[in-house]
Amino acid sequence: MKKAYNTEWVTNIAILQLAESWLAKNMLTEDQFSLVKSSFPENFYKPGIFVKIGLFIFTTVACSFCGGFLSLFILGAFDGDGGVSMVAIVLAIGFILMLEFLIKDRKLFHSGVDNALLYAGLGTMLVPFFVLFNNPPVWLSCCFALTLVIPAFLRYADLLTVFAAFVILITLIANIMMKFTLGAALVPFGIMLFSALIYFVNRKISSAYYANCQLVISTLCLITFYFGGNYYCVREGNALLNDFIGPIAPQIPFASIFYFSTLSIPILYVIFGIREKDRTLLITGLLAFAFSVFTYRYYFGFLTPEQVLTTAGISMIVFSVAVIQFLKTPKLSLTDEKMGKRKLANLEALIASQHLGQSPMEKGVEFGGGNFGGGGAGSGY
Amino acid sequence: MSVKTILADLEEKKIISSEQSSLIETYEISKPFSVHWELRSILYLGILFFTSGLGVIIYQNIDTIGHQVIIGLIAILTLFCFVYAFRNKNEFTWDEVESSNKLSEYALLLGCTAFLVMEGYLQFQYRVFGSKYGLAVFIPTVLFFFCAYFFDHRGVLSMAITGLASWLGLTIAPLSLLSGNDFTDLRIISTAIFLGVALIAVGWLTMKRDLKAHFSFTYFFLGGNLAAIASLIGLFNEGIKIMFFLSAAALSAFFIYYSRQKHALVFLLMGVIYGYIVVTYTIFNILPDDALSLIGISYFMLTSIGVIFFLLNVKKILGIKK
Numbered sequence: 001m002k003k004a005y006n007t008e009w010v011t012n013i014a015i016l017q018l019a020e021s022w023l024a025k026n027m028l029t030e031d032q033f034s035l036v037k038s039s040f041p042e043n044f045y046k047p048g049i050f051v052k053i054g055l056f057i058f059t060t061v062a063c064s065f066c067g068g069f070l071s072l073f074i075l076g077a078f079d080g081d082g083g084v085s086m087v088a089i090v091l092a093i094g095f096i097l098m099l100e101f102l103i104k105d106r107k108l109f110h111s112g113v114d115n116a117l118l119y120a121g122l123g124t125m126l127v128p129f130f131v132l133f134n135n136p137p138v139w140l141s142c143c144f145a146l147t148l149v150i151p152a153f154l155r156y157a158d159l160l161t162v163f164a165a166f167v168i169l170i171t172l173i174a175n176i177m178m179k180f181t182l183g184a185a186l187v188p189f190g191i192m193l194f195s196a197l198i199y200f201v202n203r204k205i206s207s208a209y210y211a212n213c214q215l216v217i218s219t220l221c222l223i224t225f226y227f228g229g230n231y232y233c234v235r236e237g238n239a240l241l242n243d244f245i246g247p248i249a250p251q252i253p254f255a256s257i258f259y260f261s262t263l264s265i266p267i268l269y270v271i272f273g274i275r276e277k278d279r280t281l282l283i284t285g286l287l288a289f290a291f292s293v294f295t296y297r298y299y300f301g302f303l304t305p306e307q308v309l310t311t312a313g314i315s316m317i318v319f320s321v322a323v324i325q326f327l328k329t330p331k332l333s334l335t336d337e338k339m340g341k342r343k344l345a346n347l348e349a350l351i352a353s354q355h356l357g358q359s360p361m362e363k364g365v366e367f368g369g370g371n372f373g374g375g376g377a378g379s380g381y
Numbered sequence: 382m383s384v385k386t387i388l389a390d391l392e393e394k395k396i397i398s399s400e401q402s403s404l405i406e407t408y409e410i411s412k413p414f415s416v417h418w419e420l421r422s423i424l425y426l427g428i429l430f431f432t433s434g435l436g437v438i439i440y441q442n443i444d445t446i447g448h449q450v451i452i453g454l455i456a457i458l459t460l461f462c463f464v465y466a467f468r469n470k471n472e473f474t475w476d477e478v479e480s481s482n483k484l485s486e487y488a489l490l491l492g493c494t495a496f497l498v499m500e501g502y503l504q505f506q507y508r509v510f511g512s513k514y515g516l517a518v519f520i521p522t523v524l525f526f527f528c529a530y531f532f533d534h535r536g537v538l539s540m541a542i543t544g545l546a547s548w549l550g551l552t553i554a555p556l557s558l559l560s561g562n563d564f565t566d567l568r569i570i571s572t573a574i575f576l577g578v579a580l581i582a583v584g585w586l587t588m589k590r591d592l593k594a595h596f597s598f599t600y601f602f603l604g605g606n607l608a609a610i611a612s613l614i615g616l617f618n619e620g621i622k623i624m625f626f627l628s629a630a631a632l633s634a635f636f637i638y639y640s641r642q643k644h645a646l647v648f649l650l651m652g653v654i655y656g657y658i659v660v661t662y663t664i665f666n667i668l669p670d671d672a673l674s675l676i677g678i679s680y681f682m683l684t685s686i687g688v689i690f691f692l693l694n695v696k697k698i699l700g701i702k703k
Contacts (some may be wrong), residue, residue: 015387027405028397035396045693050650055692057654062685068678106693113689206383277414286419306437313431317491320424321484329418335413336420 001154005044007209012040014208025250044109055112063120067091081131088127095121110158118156122148142172151211162213166220170194184241185253192228195221215280222269222284229261232295262292274334384409424487432494439502448506455499461485462492469530477595478533489532491493493540497521503574516576517547530593542580553603557692564614574615574628577608581635588643608632609655616662629659641699649695657688 075083099117153161177183199221239249269285327336443454469485541606546553551563582601615625
């Protein structure tokens with residue numbers, strides 16, 4: 001698949017980033033760094049994250065009203081569903097042509113506009129399919145979506161498309177396996193096998209153009225591998241598949257295997273993450289561990305949610321403080337030193353106002369500690 | 382492409398010497414793995430979980446556990462945190478202080494939150510402040526403002542601003558702006574606008590006088606969003622539209638102006654989005670209905686393309702260098 005963005009520039013961005021990290025460590029001089037800059041040029045239009053968000057929002061608005069505008073003229077000319085498909089096809093062609101033109105002309109590089117146009121293009125391409133097959137089977141929809149998403153991912157290296165491709169692929173595999181009695185029993189193992197396979201193939205490939213996509217792939221593989229072996233997911237999923245209705249899902253066969261994998265997978269992730277200096281593994285392992293704690297509590301829990309929160313909080317504080325003290329001097333090739341400047345200090349402050357700073361006693365009942373929702377604070381760093 | 386090939390490439394282009402290249406290569410292999418942010422995130426979440434859980438537990442068991450014991454324990458925790466933060470604090474300056482101690486800022490955060498829990502408990506159990514809820518909110522607000530400046534802590538500053546807002550009966554936390562405030566009341570709307578503008582003014586002074594200039598973002602962001610959203614809702618719902626139109630438009634213009642000054646593009650985004658809503662609403666409100674059905678769709682199509690063009694060329698149009 002021919003790549004949409006200038007591959008040489010993409011490679012140069014990666015080289016410049018590395019050189020910048022060496023500059024920060026004083027391993028390159030300023031002069032050398034500017035030499036690197038001039039010998040590895042890149043001329044993409046890369047706005048900051050907020051301009052990107054703005055561009056994305058307004059491109060989405062523009063695309064949808066383009067659709068509305070076009071429908072006004074085309075829809076009336078057709079009877080039945082033909083008009084909708086016609087509008088969708090015209091729009092899809094228009095969006096993709098616009099996308100290609102802007103990438104060439106404005107040197108866009110995942111700048112918000114191109115992302116939105118790509119999604120709009122893919123979305124409109126799906127419409128005729130669903131109009132044609134009224135309520136198609138899952139596997140057919142998955143296959144059709146893949147024929148769109150995978151080429152799009154290969155050409156544009158877009159993060160959402162690679163995410164979609166992976167999710168659709170997993171759904172497809174699970175869906176096909178469930179059509180057979182033996183297959184249905186082995187779905188968790190099938191998912192784990194597939195994730196492991198993709199993970200190791202993905203590790204073998206090293207490409208600057210797809211570097212961020214590869215990160216998404218490996219993260220997703222780790223997550224699905226863990227969920228495939230997680231007791232909670234397997235037990236509840238099993239109950240769901242067998243149309244079980246009741247408060248407690250029935251026990252599953254091979255339960256002890258899943259007990260073991262629920263506990264061991266996160267630990268292995270963390271250990272290998274530290275040994276291989278692989279941040280994706282480490283962070284996924286930590287989050288997976290939290291989910292394992294949740295799994296344990298769900299079936300064997302003897303504490304109320306508040307008690308869990310408090311004990312979890314205390315143990316997290318004690319654990320992190322202990323490790324921070326332990327790593328005062330770097331040990332075991334680990335360090336507590338900040339890498340790079342603190343970029344998210346402002347965001348952290350805002351999170352504090354969202355979660356910690358609620359007033360102590362509105363209406364005299366609510367206590368401090370604030371409302372506790374979302375829980376997404378951790379991934380923000 | 383790997384570090385090795387890149388180094389070979391640099392060497393070939395005569396940018397680095399071969400000794401330097403091997404030096405960098407050894408560094409890349411042997412450099413330690415930083416778990417700084419992972420540990421900080423666990424710590425931060427731990428504080429969040431602990432204080433949330435504790436608040437509920439105390440509330441539920443208020444009749445069974447000994448009050449004195451509870452108050453004593455939380456007081457000890459609070460005191461410990463403040464003492465720890467105080468003993469490890471840096472010399473006070475009006476600039477940003479890079480904290481030398483690794484834990485003091487988190488200790489301060491925990492201390493402040495524990496203080497809130499303790500105060501809430503005291504009020505609930507002993508009615509220390511009677512029915513003067515205002516005072517109960519005001520005390521931590523003052524304390525937090527003091528701590529924020531004294532220890533140079535942005536998180537505590539935004540807790541203080543939150544306290545100030547709730548003293549006035551408002552919610553300022555970014556994600557709860559709409560759900561937390563009763564914007565059907567004209568008084569709430571105008572209070573929100575005044576508070577927001579006041580916070581912006583404080584942020585402006587902070588920046589101009591160079592008094593903890595890095596705090597200005599927090600003031601601008603919290604105050605700006607509060608004032609802008611309150612103005613918009615006033616514009617939608619209230620009778621005196623012209624006032625709210627003016628304040629919303631002025632805020633949007635200010636955001637864009639400020640983003641140009643400080644290259645803070647989050648304010649550009651805020652200014653553009655709020656501005657777009659204000660202008661669109663006003664146009665649709667003024668024009669007669671017949672005209673609207675005619676221009677409706679093309680209006681959105683053309684204007685959003687216009688905004689995209691503006692954003693794509695924002696650096697040229699606003700003269701932002703960098």
